[in-house]
Amino acid sequence: MIKLSNLADYAVELMCCIALKPESIRGSASLAEQTKIPLPTASKILGLMVKAGLLVSHRGLNGGFSLGIGADKISITDIIEAVDGPVQLTNCLGEDADDCDRISSCGTRSQWYRINEAVKDALGSVLLSQMIESVPDFIGDGMVDDLPLISKLIN
Amino acid sequence: MIKLSNLADYAVELMCCIALKPESIRGSASLAEQTKIPLPTASKILGLMVKAGLLVSHRGLNGGFSLGIGADKISITDIIEAVDGPVQLTNCLGEDADDCDRISSCGTRSQWYRINEAVKDALGSVLLSQMIESVPDFIGDGMVDDLPLISKLIN
DNA sequence: CCAGAAAAAGACCAAATTGGTCTTTTTAAG
DNA sequence: CTTAAAAAGACCAATTTGGTCTTTTTCTGG
Numbered sequence A, B: 001m002i003k004l005s006n007l008a009d010y011a012v013e014l015m016c017c018i019a020l021k022p023e024s025i026r027g028s029a030s031l032a033e034q035t036k037i038p039l040p041t042a043s044k045i046l047g048l049m050v051k052a053g054l055l056v057s058h059r060g061l062n063g064g065f066s067l068g069i070g071a072d073k074i075s076i077t078d079i080i081e082a083v084d085g086p087v088q089l090t091n092c093l094g095e096d097a098d099d100c101d102r103i104s105s106c107g108t109r110s111q112w113y114r115i116n117e118a119v120k121d122a123l124g125s126v127l128l129s130q131m132i133e134s135v136p137d138f139i140g141d142g143m144v145d146d147l148p149l150i151s152k153l154i155n
Numbered sequence C: 001c002c003a004g005a006a007a008a009a010g011a012c013c014a015a016a017t018t019g020g021t022c023t024t025t026t027t028a029a030g
Numbered sequence D: 001c002t003t004a005a006a007a008a009g010a011c012c013a014a015t016t017t018g019g020t021c022t023t024t025t026t027c028t029g030g
Helices: A006-019 A028-035 A039-051 A076-084 A109-124 A128-133 A150-154 B006-020 B028-035 B039-051 B076-084 B109-124 B128-133 B150-154
Strands: A055-058 A064-067 B055-058 B064-067
Touching: A006 A028, A006 A039, A006 A064, A006 A076, A006 A128, A028 A039, A028 A064, A039 A055, A039 A064, A039 A076, A076 A109, A076 A128, A109 B109, B006 B028, B006 B039, B006 B064, B006 B076, B006 B128, B028 B039, B028 B064, B039 B055, B039 B064, B039 B076, B076 B109, B076 B128
Parallel strands: none
Antiparallel strands: A055 A064, B055 B064
16 A cells, blocks of 8 residues: 555644644643654654754653644645655655665666656645645644544545 | 565566567566566466456466467456555555545545645556557567667756 | 476565654843 | 743654565466
8 A cells, every 4th residue: 555654644644733823832641642653753743844944843841843834835745755765756866866776777767757757746746734734723733523524535 | 674575576567578479379487587577486376467457377387377368468467466455555555455444534535635636646547558659569579778768867 | 188388376484664752951021 | 940832853653665485276288
């Protein structure tokens, strides 16, 4: 099964959570509890987000995290790549491409490049601001039993 | 780093190799040698391709594999999914979606569905016949030092 | 019909990756 | 200066992945 890593999945969720209250500074404990992500794991992810410039951290008492740039400037690709590294479907697309000992007998690299770009575009076409559009902003303050439309499509 | 599994990568290469000589039946040993993929691993992949209907196997002496359907009917998604299972970026997109204990507090599922479809389209937009178009058909019969165009783009 | 060659099937092992924990250090507020 | 919080990074465990090996089945050619 082709899937994202759990960490990438978590990261998007945490970012959504933060983007829903862009003005407030949230501590990792609060975010972890709200998203039900184990605290140390959430911390690690938040650290990666800061390193990527997607969040800014505020140290010391009452510290926490807030968006580093606007939610409409952050794409899903940005978040995923901050956690899992670049989208690079095959080994021969990276800088270590020469490690591929089949490179001289493989004519598919230019096709792989096209496919890779297409996948990157697909992931990059959704912005964080779009991810949260349909999310009621009272999430976490109380349970909402309002399943997304998608459940009707896939069942 | 977001990448395909090695098996999926191998699978595409094996399929290309077979599609280049669509009329002939090739044994797994020959294919493994040509692609420099370890024989037992190649066998396993070829078996998966047969199970998916992309290849047909011919048992017995002088047996081997040949395309099950036309190379222009096989997309990269078909090959990848035969090896790695369905493209399903997040856990909440499958039939075990209800296992997600955040489902009622997560409004992003419909967005994930969109992203997943976009990625599937990206992978599905390339056919096996296109993958081999630019490949000189004397591959494997001798070393070709004709690097694909792509090397100029990414370096 | 028999012997041999090849694929099929599946149990099994090892290494790499991933997810997660814990500890120590740094920073800032009060 | 004390305390609370983030940062950093060493470390561990579990899953997944890649790969091997063995046994069974099936077909061809003699």
